[in-house]
Amino acid sequence: MSDLWGLNDEGFGDVQRPSPIGPRGDTIPEELLEGLNPPQREAVVHRGPALLIVAGAGSGKTRVLTHRIAGLLATREAWPSQILAITFTNKAAAEMRERVDRLVGEESRGMWIRTFHSACVRILRREAEEFGFKQSFTIYDSGDVRALIKRLIKERGADIQGLTPGGVSSRISMAKNELHDVDSWARTANLDNPLDAAFLELWRDYDRELRRANAFDFDDLISQTVFLFRAFPHVAAQYRKRFRHILVDEYQDTNAAQYALIRELTQPVSRTDLPDLRADLPGASLTVVGDSDQSIYAFRGADIRNITDFERDFAGARTILLEQNYRSTQNILSAANAVIGNNFDRRAKRLWTDSGDGEKIVGYTGYSGYDEAQFVADEIVELTSGGMSYSDIAVFYRTNAQTRALEEVLIRTAIPYKVIGGTKFYDRAEIKDAMAYLITVANPADPLSLRRIMNVPKRGIGPATEAALQAFADEHEITLRDAMRRVDEIALGPKVAAAIKDLAALLDHWSSQPEADPGELLRDLLSRSGYTDQLRRSLDPQDAARLENVEELVAVTREFRRQNPGGTLIDFLTETALVAAADELDDSGGQVSLMTLHTAKGLEFEAVFITGVEEDLLPHRISAQEPGGPAEERRLFYVGITRARQRLHISLAMTRAQFGEVSPAVPSRFLEEIPAELVDWRTPPSTVRPSPQRALAGRWRDEPRESFVTGFREPKALPKAPPKQFANTITEVRDNSGLELAPGDRIRHKDFGEGRVQAVTGAGAKRIAEVLFGSAGRKRLLIKIAPIEKLG
Ligand SMILES: Nc1ncnc2c1ncn2[C@@H]1O[C@H](COP(=O)(O)OP(=O)(O)OP(=O)(O)O)[C@@H](O)[C@H]1O
Numbered sequence: 204m205s206d207l208w209g210l211n212d213e214g215f216g217d218v219q220r221p222s223p224i225g226p227r228g229d230t231i232p233e234e235l236l237e238g239l240n241p242p243q244r245e246a247v248v249h250r251g252p253a254l255l256i257v258a259g260a261g262s263g264k265t266r267v268l269t270h271r272i273a274g275l276l277a278t279r280e281a282w283p284s285q286i287l288a289i290t291f292t293n294k295a296a297a298e299m300r301e302r303v304d305r306l307v308g309e310e311s312r313g314m315w316i317r318t319f320h321s322a323c324v325r326i327l328r329r330e331a332e333e334f335g336f337k338q339s340f341t342i343y344d345s346g347d348v349r350a351l352i353k354r355l356i357k358e359r360g361a362d363i364q365g366l367t368p369g370g371v372s373s374r375i376s377m378a379k380n381e382l383h384d385v386d387s388w389a390r391t392a393n394l395d396n397p398l399d400a401a402f403l404e405l406w407r408d409y410d411r412e413l414r415r416a417n418a419f420d421f422d423d424l425i426s427q428t429v430f431l432f433r434a435f436p437h438v439a440a441q442y443r444k445r446f447r448h449i450l451v452d453e454y455q456d457t458n459a460a461q462y463a464l465i466r467e468l469t470q471p472v473s474r475t476d477l478p479d480l481r482a483d484l485p486g487a488s489l490t491v492v493g494d495s496d497q498s499i500y501a502f503r504g505a506d507i508r509n510i511t512d513f514e515r516d517f518a519g520a521r522t523i524l525l526e527q528n529y530r531s532t533q534n535i536l537s538a539a540n541a542v543i544g545n546n547f548d549r550r551a552k553r554l555w556t557d558s559g560d561g562e563k564i565v566g567y568t569g570y571s572g573y574d575e576a577q578f579v580a581d582e583i584v585e586l587t588s589g590g591m592s593y594s595d596i597a598v599f600y601r602t603n604a605q606t607r608a609l610e611e612v613l614i615r616t617a618i619p620y621k622v623i624g625g626t627k628f629y630d631r632a633e634i635k636d637a638m639a640y641l642i643t644v645a646n647p648a649d650p651l652s653l654r655r656i657m658n659v660p661k662r663g664i665g666p667a668t669e670a671a672l673q674a675f676a677d678e679h680e681i682t683l684r685d686a687m688r689r690v691d692e693i694a695l696g697p698k699v700a701a702a703i704k705d706l707a708a709l710l711d712h713w714s715s716q717p718e719a720d721p722g723e724l725l726r727d728l729l730s731r732s733g734y735t736d737q738l739r740r741s742l743d744p745q746d747a748a749r750l751e752n753v754e755e756l757v758a759v760t761r762e763f764r765r766q767n768p769g770g771t772l773i774d775f776l777t778e779t780a781l782v783a784a785a786d787e788l789d790d791s792g793g794q795v796s797l798m799t800l801h802t803a804k805g806l807e808f809e810a811v812f813i814t815g816v817e818e819d820l821l822p823h824r825i826s827a828q829e830p831g832g833p834a835e836e837r838r839l840f841y842v843g844i845t846r847a848r849q850r851l852h853i854s855l856a857m858t859r860a861q862f863g864e865v866s867p868a869v870p871s872r873f874l875e876e877i878p879a880e881l882v883d884w885r886t887p888p889s890t891v892r893p894s895p896q897r898a899l900a901g902r903w904r905d906e907p908r909e910s911f912v913t914g915f916r917e918p919k920a921l922p923k924a925p926p927k928q929f930a931n932t933i934t935e936v937r938d939n940s941g942l943e944l945a946p947g948d949r950i951r952h953k954d955f956g957e958g959r960v961q962a963v964t965g966a967g968a969k970r971i972a973e974v975l976f977g978s979a980g981r982k983r984l985l986i987k988i989a990p991i992e993k994l995g
């Protein structure tokens with residue numbers, strides 16, 4: 204096999220070498236144990252088949268894992284290639300690698316520190332041909348999956364009423380996470396139920412389409428690896444022999460498929476499966492760390508029983524508890540403990556800290572989501588003028604929709620921020636187009652990507668032509684791409700036929716060069732296909748931004764190649780398909796991080812804001828109907844609270860705009876669970892009636908004026924939808940670039956009224972004015988877009 208995927212250097216050779224126990228002997232160097240408390244130390248030095256570390260948030264679980272890995276390397280008990288460490292996000296993996304590097308030098312190269320998904324992609328790519336796939340398989344993301352299911356539903360028509368793409372895809376996902384395939388599921392289902400029967404047919408079609416397209420969905424990555432190991436014992440044996448030490452972080456969030464994978468990998472290796480083995484090998488040693496109070500992925504099939512049953516499942520397992528928290532102040536910890544104490548059915552933990560009480564938690568109730576956001580911004584200004592840097596601060600929310608008000612206020616206040624996850628770069632239409640070109644080149648069998656770009660930019664290949672191509676492909680049992688090549692055999696107009704031939708030739712040209720530089724390839728594809736030209740010539744101002752985004756993608760591919768010399772298109776696509784939400788985190792940038800509570804797992808910040816602590820948001824409305832839903836939401840709140848080291852802010856609003864409607868909000872039940880003496884509740888600037896400017900501001904931001912005079916207890920009826928002309932005016936087109944401002948100038952701000960400029964810093968589009976307002980105090984404003992006018 205060629206080393207197209209760069210796998211051969213990854214240690215399968217290493218295991219042929221003699222045992223790595225070297226001249227340095229087997230005691231762990233003292234510097235690796237320094238600064239660890241006794242149970243942490245014990246966890247690092249323990250040797251045995253299975254070790255479980257259960258402990259509350261911030262007690263050093265991840266730190267212990269890192270030191271354990273470093274210990275295994277330093278004592279030469281293991282080659283780097285014999286270690287498999289599983290983290291929850293790629294970001295966490297990168298962080299862990301960095302920490303291990305810091306502890307043991309460059310030794311971690313060749314070691315697998317990966318997420319479940321990325322470890323499985325590696326294995327599947329390596330073994331694909333063993334079970335009838337091509338190495339170049341595509342990974343379908345949730346958008347692709349839904350598009351495919353939507354098409355299948357449409358094709359099958361009326362007999363499956365009641366099935367939606369979203370519903371079907373999450374049901375298939377759940378089943379796959381439970382390690383079901385279509386047939387095993389069929390045996391447990393009640394097929395007299397027409398809906399179930401229809402679902403089953405749809406699932407069957409779906410899987411068939413995936414196979415035809417040489418594609419996997421995300422859940423397949425793990426379940427197919429498990430099936431592969433079960434079906435091919437000699438393949439499983441290679442990996443069992445290779446990975447002698449397996450370590451898993453955030454174990455409470457593993458689902459059945461992931462659990463099965465761990466079981467497979469930790470089985471003993473027998474000479475029957477690997478004849479060149481000198482003697483049978485015992486199973487790998489397994490270390491898992493977790494906290495059942497932080498289990499927040501039940502909706503994806505995570506099962507806390509994986510933790511509670513660990514000792515039963517893994518014979519000879521040892522359990523170590525950690526109780527000292529090194530992250531948060533006592534006030535924050537007390538709040539966390541009190542909240543989680545309301546969940547039944549849990550093993551109580553005594554988490555303590557010796558870092559002192561610290562500041563009280565700050566609470567705030569805004570009139571609206573916008574007002575709440577203003578509070579967040581004001582506090583951030585306060586914290587940073589006290590010496591904290593932006594990157595020490597994070598703002599959490601339950602749903603992505605909540606970012607709108609936050610982002611707007613942060614922009615206006617000139618606070619640099621970064622949204623982690625949400626509408627991601629890779630979700631934008633133009634980026635999906637460009638990626639579709641790349642995927643089509645890499646995997647010519649994939650019709651989904653090919654369909655996406657077939658007529659983008661427009662080249663006269665309409666739906667009828669596409670249908671003709673597809674019919675030809677079906678008839679001859681060839682791929683859509685093959686059909687394009689044989690377009691002469693299909694009765695089509697000469698112009699269309701020529702366009703199809705050109706496109707096929709362009710794609711084939713690059714498909715035949717799998718080792719090409721992805722950056723060069725992308726640039727050439729976009730230019731020769733006419734994609735960039737079409738954006739460049741367009742009169743739509745949005746297209747300028749789209750062009751920038753596409754160019755940004757070219758820059759990303761270049762950067763990829765720089766960091767991975769020789770990295771191929773497949774390598775690039777593998778990386779990008781796996782970019783998880785938390786992975787975009789960039790600590791260097793000095794930006795406030797905005798993210799959902801789910802994304803925040805495992806991370807820590809000096810100061811944390813948890814926003815929207817309201818019924819229907821936290822706990823989320825959907826969770827109320829599900830058994831165990833509110834308890835899971837409480838764990839999510841617990842995860843949020845325990846991310847904070849020094850300062851914690853919790854906030855809510857009296858009214859909340861959602862789905863274009865403004866409705867009264869009710870404080871979350873979780874708020875009452877925090878002991879009152881721990882919270883310093885701040886009141887909004889005006890508790891009776893907001894200033895006219897404020898009311899106006901609300902109206903201008905599509906929240907009707909009425910919302911500002913509505914109290915909690917007796918909400919007045921609120922208008923259903925904002926007037927049309929106010930909808931979507933969030934970022935009003937405004938450009939003050941030319942506005943000259945100097946210290947001493949008087950200005951009027953749409954929300955804050957009159958104020959005096961204290962200082963002007965920055966240049967160009969990033970000029971910032973610091974202004975002292977009579978009622979609102981000191982504010983930092985981005986001059987270019989702030990709603991201000993200069994007073995004479
Ligand atoms: N013995 C120790 N001495 C000093 N600091 C420590 C010690 N153990 C852990 N820490 C620090 O405490 C913080 C929390 O540790 P870590 O992230 O490993 O906790 P965790 O248990 O994995 O938390 P979570 O449950 O949130 O994932 C980190 O900043 C870590 O460096």
Ligand SMILES: [Mg+2]
Nearest residue numbers: 264265452805
């Ligand atoms: Mg951790």
